[in-house]
Amino acid sequence: MINKIYLFTLVIFSSVTSQTIQINEIVSSNQNxxxxxxxxxPDWIELYNTSANSVSLYNWGLSDDVNNLFKWRFPNIAIEPEQYLLVMASNKDRTDIIAQWETIINWGDQWNYFIGSQPPPSNWNQIGFNPNSWDNGPSGFGYGDNDDNTVITPATSIYIRKSFYISDSEHVKKIALHIDYDDGxxxxxxxxxxxxxxxxxxxxSFDQGTEGWIEAQMYNGGSPALYWVDSLDTWVADGQNVLAIQVHNFDINSSDMSCIPFLTIGRDIVIDGASEVANEINLPGSMLHTNFKISSTGETIIITDSDSSHIDSLYTQNLFPDVSIGRINDGEYIGMFMSPTPGGPNGEESVSGVLAELSFSHSAGFYDESQMFIGVYSDDDDVDIYYSLDGTEPNTDSYLYTSPIFIQGNKVVRAASYKSGWLKSPIKTATFILDNDSYGLPTIFLSTAPENFFDYYTGIYVMGPNASPDYPHFGANFWEDWEKPIYIEVLETDGTYFSSPAGVKIFGGWSRGQDQKSFSLFARGYYGANEFNYPLFPDLDIDSYQSFVLRNSGNDWNFTMLRDGYMTSLFDNIDLDYQAYRPMLVY
Incomplete structure (x- = not known):
């Protein structure tokens, strides 16, 4: 009898604990x-403390792996009553919370400086260097913009250095350099x-000009640029430290030059007597980051207390970009939210879920027929199915499916289902090549709205309005760093099939000017997939990629189109990195 009561008490305690801290909302494909x-x-996870008491999360576990509940551990942090905690599922693995910022080098502080009319001593930027022979003056340094406390004669470069002291380096978790500069x-x-x-x-070199012109921002009401110090453990020590900066002009004839630096440290404790943060700078908030990302195709997120007791878990399902799953009104019922509320209450405007992916009567690929009928099926009741035949993503303005789709010639069929109170199904895409042959080669099908490639003003494959008439047509659309959504299908000669949403850019140098261009393809969460989970190169021990290139053979495009792959393959088995290669048909 005593054993039964003891067990019952444990179960009740676990239930109460699980309701105290809950996984309140998750976004697994965060676009904006x-x-x-x-x-x-990044992806994000929101926790909520439903109780009237502060709850410490120290040494609790957060994981996407049921076999590794402490994949990521919380630092010494608590959630106050009825408050929220946002955790970035970014794979950046950050647990340092900044309790206090202090600007230790400010605008107007005294520096030693040296005009770059000749090279400085080789150790000018190190602690042991004695700068007594250098000039001394307050920042900023330069001329021409009326933002300089120390005005210098026109120069190509100036070298400045300032010592500062740290007595608690073990508590310094971040160091930020803000700098307003002209030109580099x-x-x-x-x-x-x-x-x-x-x-x-x-x-x-002391007489090295910059690569271009960059104008200072603060004198026009702007903000200084932000740079982080990454290696605190090895670069910062208790006692004296030195910040040194060499500033360069475009050339000695430039009309202005500027350098206004700020150095700010972030501690995980609060100390007395710390200086205020400079008014001119902006510092981001301090955030927790896990050592994992969330699969946009769906996985279970688990939170566990320090005693290994299960606190809460939530299966994310297959979420669309910028759609969250969480607790309706922060309560026990789960819904999906079209307007996520990171760090705030969820409300009740939710949908029931995501409609199931559709299926087609025929698989994508090559067929001997010159015409076909394609049936489209849904596992959900009372849905409306819409489809397109030109590569565009279907919507409710597309063709309404009422009977099998008649196709003639090469076609890409894209379809999605809709139902009131539900999110539309994932878009089903399949390419059909009729009355044609694969020539015994693996094939990649690419599907996108025609305007993404061929619109005169926005298409990435065309010359556009600003192209030079001379090869390689600098200024053309295909020289822009534009990325467009695309859908890829991989069909192997044995019938193995893989497909995924992706982003696409034009790839390469002068070969962009050729009629057939190279593509770089990217897996990104906001398209619907963080990785291409497929062995694109069967001979390699790699089965997951974040990007790959469909290459036109570069400058060999006009000739064999084989030499590029042949030359790189000569490095096989000699312990050097080289470009993997396999020929493929592309539609």
Whole structure:
């Protein structure tokens, strides 16, 4: 009898705990619902404390793997009553929460400086260098913009350095350099380079001009640029440290030059007497980042307390970009939200789920017939199915499916189902090549809206309005760094099939000017897949990719189209990295 009561007590305690901290909302394909401190859009997980008490998460586990519940552990952090905690599922693995920022080098502080009329001593940026023979003055440094506390004569470069002291380096978790500059710079911490812009050379020569013009921002109401110090453990020490910066002009005839640096440290504790953060700079919030991402195709996220007790879990399902799954009104019922609310209550405007992917009566591929009928089927009741035949993504303005689709010639069929109160199904895509042959080669089918490739103003494959008439047609659309959505299908000669949404860019150098262009293809969560989980090269021990290239053989395009792959394959079995290669048909 006592054993039964003891077991019952444990079960009740676990139930109460699981309702205290809950997984409240998840986005597994974040396009623009939330930006992290780096300006990225990672997946995110929102936790909510439903209780009236503060709950410590120290050493709790968060995971997407039921066999590794402590895949990522929380630092010493708590969620206050009825408050939310947002965790980035970014694979960046950050657990340092900044409790206090302090600007330790500010605008107007005194620096030692050296006009770059000749090379500086080789150790000028290191702690042991004595700068007593250098000039001394307050930042900023330069001329021509009326933003300079220390005005210098026109120069190609200026070298500045300033010592600062840290007494608690074990608590310093982040260091930020904000710098307003014109036209380029290289920054060093204790002799190690950690940031640069617009200038080449290691290090750049004293008479080296920048690659272009960059105008200072602060004198026009803008903000200084932000750069992070990455290697705190090896670069920063207790006691004296040195920040050194070499600033470069476009050339000595330039009309202006600027350098206004700020150095700010972030600690995981609060200390007395710390300086305020400079008014001129902006610092991102401190965020937690897991060491995993969330599959957009669906997986279970689990939170476990430090005693290995299960607290809560949530299966994400196959979420569309910028759609979340979570608790309706922060309660027990689960729904999907078209307008996610990171860090806030979910509300009740939700949908029931995602409609199932459709199926076709025929598989994608090559057929001897010159015409076919394609049936489209759904496992969901009372849905409307819409389809397209030109590569565009179907919507409710597309063809309504009422009977099998008649196709003649080569066609790509794309279809999706719709139902009130539900998210539309994933788009089903299949390419049919009729009365043609695969020639015994593996094939890749590419499907996208025609305007993504061929629109005169926005298509990535065409000359466009600004193309030079001379090869390789600089200024053409295909020289722009534009990315468009696309759908890929891979069909092997044995019938093995793989497909995925993706992004596509034109790839290469001068070979962009050829009629057939190379493509780079990218797996991105906001298209619907973070990875291409397929062994694109069967001879390699790699079965997952984030990007790959469909290459036109580069400058060999006009000739054999085989030499490119042949030459790189000569490096096989000699312990060097080389470009993998296999020929494929592309439609």
């Amino acid at each position: 619902t939330f930006y992290d401190e780096d300006g990225d859009t 710079f290289v920054a060093y911490l204790n002799g190690s380079e950690f940031a640069r812009s617009n200038v080449v050379g290691s290090p750049p």
